[in-house]
Amino acid sequence: MNALEIRKLFPILHQEVNGHPLVYLDSAATSQKPVQVIEAIKQYYERDNANVHRGVHTLGSRATDAYEGAREKVQRFLHARHTEEIIFTRGTTTALNLVASSYARSVCREGDEIVITPMEHHSNLIPWQQAAKATGATLKYIPLQPDGSISLTDVENTITDKTKIVSVVYVSNVLGVVNPVKEIAATAHRHGAKMVVDGAQSTPHMKVDVQDLDCDFYALSGHKMCAPTGIGALYGKKELLENMEPIEYGGEMIDFVDLYESTWKDLPWRFEGGTPIIAGAVGLGAAIDFLQDIGLENIHHHEEKLAAYAMDRLSEIPDLVIYGPKGKRPGLITFNLGDVHPHDVATVLDAEGVAVRAGHHCCQPLMRWLKASATARASFYLYNTEQDIDRLTDALKRTKEYFSHAIG
Numbered sequence: 001m002n003a004l005e006i007r008k009l010f011p012i013l014h015q016e017v018n019g020h021p022l023v024y025l026d027s028a029a030t031s032q033k034p035v036q037v038i039e040a041i042k043q044y045y046e047r048d049n050a051n052v053h054r055g056v057h058t059l060g061s062r063a064t065d066a067y068e069g070a071r072e073k074v075q076r077f078l079h080a081r082h083t084e085e086i087i088f089t090r091g092t093t094t095a096l097n098l099v100a101s102s103y104a105r106s107v108c109r110e111g112d113e114i115v116i117t118p119m120e121h122h123s124n125l126i127p128w129q130q131a132a133k134a135t136g137a138t139l140k141y142i143p144l145q146p147d148g149s150i151s152l153t154d155v156e157n158t159i160t161d162k163t164k165i166v167s168v169v170y171v172s173n174v175l176g177v178v179n180p181v182k183e184i185a186a187t188a189h190r191h192g193a194k195m196v197v198d199g200a201q202s203t204p205h206m207k208v209d210v211q212d213l214d215c216d217f218y219a220l221s222g223h224k225m226c227a228p229t230g231i232g233a234l235y236g237k238k239e240l241l242e243n244m245e246p247i248e249y250g251g252e253m254i255d256f257v258d259l260y261e262s263t264w265k266d267l268p269w270r271f272e273g274g275t276p277i278i279a280g281a282v283g284l285g286a287a288i289d290f291l292q293d294i295g296l297e298n299i300h301h302h303e304e305k306l307a308a309y310a311m312d313r314l315s316e317i318p319d320l321v322i323y324g325p326k327g328k329r330p331g332l333i334t335f336n337l338g339d340v341h342p343h344d345v346a347t348v349l350d351a352e353g354v355a356v357r358a359g360h361h362c363c364q365p366l367m368r369w370l371k372a373s374a375t376a377r378a379s380f381y382l383y384n385t386e387q388d389i390d391r392l393t394d395a396l397k398r399t400k401e402y403f404s405h406a407i408g
Contacts, residue, residue, distance in 0.1 A: 001298040007383040009034040020353025023388045028173050028201060028332055028379035029357050030223045032202050033287075037226055040286035044279050052278055053252065053269070070285030071268070077288045078218065079209040085241065086236040086265035088281055092200040093123040095219035095234035096167070098189065100127035100195055102244045103217075104165055107194075110136030113163040115193070117142045117150060117179075118369050119172045121400050122362040123342050128167060137164065144369060146297065147325040148175040155187050163193040170202035174333045174375065175324035176307070178202075180211045189214070194240070200224055204381070205303055205330055207296040209376040210235050227287035231280030234271075241267050248273040299382045303331030306380045306389065313393040317400060323370055330382030334361075337396060340403045342376040348399040354392055 007013055010032045015022050024032060044066060050059035052067045074086045089095045108114065114128050114137050132139040142150050142158045159166060166188040170181050185195035194216040202208060204225035210218050217240070222231040236244075246253055246264060253273040255263040264270040282408075291299065306327050314320055319338035337345050345357035357377040360367045367373065378392055 001302055001382065003302065003383060006034075007385070009036070010383050011035060011038070013297050013383060015403065017355070018351050023354045023391045025322065025378040025380065025384065025388065025392060026355050026357050027381035027384075028224070028309045028377065030229065031204060031226050031381055032383065033226055033228070033283075034290055036290045037228070037283050041228065041279050041283045044174055044282045049279075051275055061198070061401070063278055064401075066282050067276065070281040070288075072286045073236075073285045077208075077292070078203075078235050079211050079221075080235050082238050085235055085238050087241070087268045087271045087275055089232045089234050090218075090230055091221040091223065091232035092198060092219045093221075095232055096124050096196070096198065097127045098234055098247060099217050099219075099236070100131045100165075101247045103194070103240065104128070104131040104137075105134055106243075106245065108132070108135035108137040108164050111162060112137040113140050113160060114138070115140045115142060115163050115166045115188075116142055117168055119148065119175055119177065119272040119363065119366050120167075120169055121149075121173055121198065121200070122364070124167055124169055124196075125365070128165070138162075142168075148172070148323065148370075149177050149325050150179060152180060152183055153186075155184050157252055159187050159191050159193060160190050163188065163191050165196060166193050167196035167198065169198040169200075169333075170208075171205070171330055172324070172364055172366075173201050174334050174363050174370075174377070175331070176329040176334070177324060178330065181215060185214045185216075188250075200328070200334070204291070204299075205296075206300045211403060216240055222284040222287060225284075225287055226290055227284040228280045231277045233284075238267065241271075244271075246270050246273065250274050252276065252338045294382060300330075302382060303380055304328055306384055306386065307331050307333060309386050310378065310380070310389045310392070313389055314396070315380065316393065317396055318399070320396065323372075323375060331384070332377065334375045334377045335381075336372060336375055337400055338403075340399065342374045343397075343402070345376045345399055348402060349392070349395050352391075352395040352398070354395050356392070 048062040050063040052064040075083045188195045196217040197215045199220045203220040218235040223229040250273040253270045321335045321336045342358040
């Protein structure tokens with residue numbers, strides 16, 4: 001793949017920030033959008049805008065076809081067995097909350113266990129905290145190794161016959177760890193537990209096959225994979241979703257309503273109450289087409305090369321600490337520059353047109369484990385190049401020099 005050619009398809013990247021050409025290194029927070037996605041959304045609003053499922057007029061039929069066609073694209077993208085296993089949500093957070101609020105609260109009781117890790121994003125931690133409090137279940141954590149990874153031995157030692165749910169991030173948004181979710185799922189299933197995967201940081205960057213992983217639920221966000229904000233999806237095995245109750249009620253999700261009783265639609269619509277995110281789904285479908293045209297394997301290898309190059313370049317900077325395992329990693333590097341606060345680092349980098357993330361990255365327990373109040377993070381995607389990393393490295397060197405003089 002040619003990142004320079006791909007970059008031309010992203011209008012937002014062709015601008016200057018603070019007098020410098022923009023270098024966008026914050027794709028783990030949200031990705032930029034190619035013209036194909038922007039045009040798909042524009043065309044929907046200009047040509048097909050109508051509510052779905054209920055309308056018998058032409059616009060309603062076209063909108064329904066576009067919306068349900070996007071669902072089929074997500075099914076094929078994830079290699080799910082059935083289209084009705086795909087529930088459209090507002091994103092990963094909503095998807096994980098759906099599982100924690102509907103499934104977990106129906107199967108967990110006092111004495112049961114819910115197992116997660118300390119590296120989880122708050123979206124895959126707080127819902128399980130609340131589910132444990134509501135049901136009396138115990139929340140347990142698979143311990144981290146010194147480099148931030150998890151070992152399968154610790155997985156075996158943490159999951160027991162009392163465990164009902166295991167929920168693990170596929171790729172850490174801080175450490176760049178790629179967790180062995182397939183092996184964790186196998187261990188969970190041997191103990192009768194269900195496996196939930198937070199796929200927010202994996203889905204945009206690598207091929208995902210939910211049948212091969214044998215996970216029971218898989219959550220993703222569209223905005224991290226070139227789609228609009230406000231759209232995502234939950235994959236769930238059909239036999240599990242069929243026995244789950246909705247957590248949001250109203251129009252669209254009902255079958256029959258009486259004054260005192262109501263019944264629900266079949267899958268997947270029972271979990272999509274109200275007017276759905278139609279334009280977002282259209283944009284997600286266009287983003288999937290775009291990524292598949294380039295090839296997820298190509299994107300994955302490109303990011304690994306960028307990450308390796310970045311590790312080499314950043315190692316030139318004294319006092320720069322990189323968090324997470326060494327060796328191959330996805331396109332994400334989290335770091336601190338000596339005693340300089342990461343917010344100050346990000347501010348100086350922004351003055352040079354380089355956009356990075358700074359803060360706790362919605363992982364406060366992990367920050368405490370790292371003994372850091374916050375970190376800076378540079379994350380790469382298919383439109384980034386080695387020249388972007390050179391700009392980052394040079395800007396960090398100047399940042400270090402600036403603060404050394406300021407402190408001195």
